[in-house]
Amino acid sequence: MPGVTRLSVRNIRKSFGSHEVLKGISLDAEDGDVISLLGASGSGKSTFLRCINLLETATDGEIFVDGEQIRMVRKNGQSRPESQKQVDHIRSELGMVFQSFNLWSHMTILQNVIEGPVHVLKRPKAECIAEAEALLDKVGIADKRHAYPAHLSGGQQQRAAIARALAMKPKVMLFDEPTSALDPELVGEVLRVMRALAEEGMTMLVVTHEMSFARNVSNRVVFMRQGLVDSSGTPDDMFGSGASPAFRQFIGHFGGEQ
Amino acid sequence: MPGVTRLSVRNIRKSFGSHEVLKGISLDAEDGDVISLLGASGSGKSTFLRCINLLETATDGEIFVDGEQIRMVRKNGQSRPESQKQVDHIRSELGMVFQSFNLWSHMTILQNVIEGPVHVLKRPKAECIAEAEALLDKVGIADKRHAYPAHLSGGQQQRAAIARALAMKPKVMLFDEPTSALDPELVGEVLRVMRALAEEGMTMLVVTHEMSFARNVSNRVVFMRQGLVDSSGTPDDMFGSGASPAFRQFIGHFGGEQ
Amino acid sequence: KDWKTATITLEGAYAPWNLTNADGTLGGFEPELAKVLCERAKIECTLVASDWDGMIPALNAGKFDVIMDALSITEERKQIIDFTIPYAATPAAFATAADSPLANAAGTGATVKMTPGETGVKEIDALKEAFAGKTIGIQAATVYAKFIYDNFGASSEIREYKTGAERDLDLQNGRIDLGFDDAVYFGNAFAAANGALAFTGPEIVGPIWGEGEGLGIRKADTDLRDKFNEAIKSALADGTVKDLSMKWFKVDVSPAE
Amino acid sequence: MDIAFLSSAMVTLLKAVPMTLLLFSLSVFFGGLLALVIVTMRVSGNRILSGFAKGYIFVFRGSPLLIQMFLVFYGLGQFGVIRYSFLWPFLREPVVCAVLSLALCTAGYSAEIFRSGIRAVSPKEIEAARAIGMSGFLLVRRIIAPIAFRHALPAYSTEIVLMMKSTALASLVTVWEVTGVAQRLISQTYRTMEVFLCAALIYLVLNFLILQGMALLEHSLSKHRRAAPPSAVKA
Amino acid sequence: MATLELLGFGQNGWGALLLVATLMTLAVTATALLIGAVLGTLVATAKLSGNVLLVGLGNVYTTVFRGVPELLIIYLIYFGGSSAVTAVGQWLGYEGFLGLPSFAAGALAVGIISGSYQAEVYRGAYLAIAKGELEAASAIGMNRMLRLRRVVMPQVLRYAIPGLGNVWQLTLKDSALISVTGLAELMRTSQVAAGSTRQYFLFYIVGGVLYLLLTSFSDRVFNRAERRANRSMPAAAMGQA
Ligand SMILES: Nc1ncnc2c1ncn2[C@@H]1O[C@H](COP(=O)(O)OP(=O)(O)OP(=O)(O)O)[C@@H](O)[C@H]1O
């Protein structure tokens, strides 16, 4: 159902102490949107993703997931979510894939994947296992389902983390530099999985340094600079003539090393 | 003095248990050579570097550093260096920069850099400090000299590790994936330092995934595959028409993502 | 070896036999008696405090030469060490809380003389009946413990404590109903308990407690033992022991001839 | 060596082993429960609760168990309030007091051990759990507790061995376990060395068994840390 | 008040004796910790050596001295030690008894126990050193001794500090058991004062408070040492410590 707004972020601000990292960022993602979030190191990309699923509490601004607003209250001058229950519920609708995977080290891959559906969504275990195996198969690591995270290569861990997030059947997936810790061969594997997700119509917000992904897979590119959205548009616009001078300088870096 | 053979490796073999990782590798590096060592993950590149400075003991083969052969003896069917003293001496002539930096965490950056010259080479401390500061300045982190490694960013640590190796005035520098853990901006910084070293005529052996470095900075490219040298040659040859089919497939990966 | 010097050990925490003063010096009946005995035996003595547990092994390991710590002369101990003649012999008695229904049991104030192994003593049989089902606290591994087990083991409950002092506290706490111990020791403890505790039943005296309390000496050192025997005899004969006893115990503990 | 004496001493001491084991298991059980309460207070973030927990840990870790036990057993009874309360029928029993003071003491130590286990849980793994919507007790039960327990296990095994040794003090409060019986035997026979060697052997065996048991538990809980089985290495 | 007088420094006050006893406890504990440091280092080295015999011996040491109640070990050293010294004396022609003074025997016994705990602390600390840093040392040509002195030792000390804090606590409390040798340390002096005055609770509580004082003092020392040692660690890790 294209046209449905899955995620809407209005004027998000975030300060750490006196340092304002996000200075008012807005963004809407509709069903099937794949948005690449680019920006220099320290520009606040990770912080932005973390604010969306409330791992950080934004200082100001509004967040809607699938039309439902996250209710906030002010207490002692600090903004915080009104209801932990709502936060848990919203989080279960947002899949997050961390840069460093963050798999649970004491569980096998399969256990990692079914943990959320069984214990958070409280769905029947047998059903979850069947779905988890299908997912693991889809990302190509079905044979590793009984291995522990420590025994997997980086690329395999990354794909397990994606499967874990997908098992929650999230409305939106948030990826934080899903390939930066991988070697070139593994980068290819992970990007292939993400491309497949995009083709199935999953709504995704992807912080990345992979220009090829931004250019070829996403349908929108957002460039962040100094806590603000510097420019955004379709990949063709952004990598073509429509780019802002700052973005041109940014991608110049990458071009230079090729 | 071009033409002097700084490092010569003949027919190196190395097995871990029954798994033979290096199956007979030879390589000569003359003064001022900058050799890029390429190969897929697991092809034995790190193991090769580690055999050269005897962090691993090769099962078979000969190593000459600046014309001096490392003497080996066989004992209980295992090959091992005859004299630990010679090993220590040879190692002090080979600078090694590890992928994970391995700075000594209990010393400041300056202490890390002067440690070898003062305690291994037993040179006067004041002199070493002066040289160390010049080196740190050269790699661009002179202002961090009194900081501890844990307080530095990855790129800064990497450059400190290079300075530490250079402070020993080695005849040959060995680099193991000097940029793989860095973000694109930091990659640029480190490669700039290495390019400067190359221009000064330092002999270098560099394991890398950065095709741009292999292509533009090194004067020889060696491609390893399944424990053997698959092909080698000048960058122009290798990246041009002279490439072996395996190497062409290997670099295809990289091309595909651009 | 001609004994010019000797080391005497005592616990220093068993008032009034021996105790430690706030300035760290030792005081009480035994330190004062020791001074007299050493003078008469022409030995220069040093007093050292040590722990009751392990005092006898320490003597045999050569850490000191004499034990003077209200040490009862018993057959078991005689197999390990030698004793001088006794310098004191004390009665034993039951104690209970002053407000307890067991206070003033039959025979309180009287004295019963017993020999080892003696049975059928009517005063004891009366007590057995009165104390049936009650809990009696004793200090473990003493002659008094053996007596209680032999006579009251079947009718009363027995609880063993590591020290008499701990038993006294529990007597006040009401965890146990009765205590049984050296009567002069109790006399002193009652004073500290401000009248909360009192004797009940008769005082028991006689050979049942062995010969009394003597100095413990290594078996090899017979010459040292003989010197102290002479000194004790003379101190008993001229009433020195009695004087010190009256001073510290308010009763005479000199052993009967 | 007097074999006859040694074996009779051994028999006497072995009879006291059940008491030692009773003290040990009860105090480890109740001490563990109490430690969970204390550590929860300690990490609660509430200043009053964590202050109380800090004070508790300081007092019970910082003073000798002998003194604690003395005060619990002989001291509590000095108060009429306690002596005439419903608690007295329990506190009157020496075994109850011995277990109580052993448990109070080990709770202080164990709470610290559990806390360092909790600190060792990677914040990233906790974030990953939050990100799928876990919070509160579910988060503790599924993620924090299993990882923390595994981390705390080596230190905790040491603590329960110390606990086994601490039961030796219970003879102070008229509970005659192995060490107390050994001391009593010594004051009857004056054969210090022989008796203590027998006792030492008993404790050594008991502690060895405990440590083996804990090592087994540790092994079975660390599948995820061991080198991968051959099938997982390939491909 | 009588209580104040009993605890004071006057004629009937136990203040001076308790103070001396506290210092004695401190001295015994410190000596034992030192003895334990030497033994612990040796045992840890043995356990890390990879030599089957040494590893076995190290394991026996740590198992026995952690597994047997401290009191028994103190007895064994106090009495057994005297017999051994006497035997040596007689062999050398000295007639009569020789004994380990109670301070020496007590400190030695507690030191041996402390050594078994310290060995584990040092071993853990050694294993915590990043392998890469050792390789980096080899790679610039450091020999074994130099590497030990310049890279291993400083880091072992750093990683060992929190564990040593715990060992200090254990050793402090084990020192209370030395009272059986008659050494006038804090525990025994409290007991003697209690027995001589029959003020059991007063002196046990005062004894306990003095132990807590020693604990808080040593906590402070170890915290400071830890902060100093960790100045090279990232701020986040320090906050956790
Ligand atoms: N918990 C925090 N406390 C204080 N400052 C923080 C915190 N987290 C992030 N920052 C600061 O916020 C800024 C943005 O950080 P963020 O991690 O969002 O950057 P980023 O765009 O994701 O960078 P990168 O590409 O390096 O991951 C940085 O300057 C960082 O130092």
Ligand SMILES: Nc1ncnc2c1ncn2[C@@H]1O[C@H](COP(=O)(O)OP(=O)(O)OP(=O)(O)O)[C@@H](O)[C@H]1O
């Ligand atoms: N200590 C070891 N014991 C057993 N096998 C080892 C050991 N070190 C390396 N290997 C194996 O040797 C092979 C080569 O490893 P090496 O680290 O040299 O590869 P590499 O070319 O450096 O790969 P990468 O690009 O991933 O760093 C791998 O299959 C690895 O599993």
Ligand SMILES: [Mg+2]
């Ligand atoms: Mg980031």
Ligand SMILES: [Mg+2]
């Ligand atoms: Mg490698």
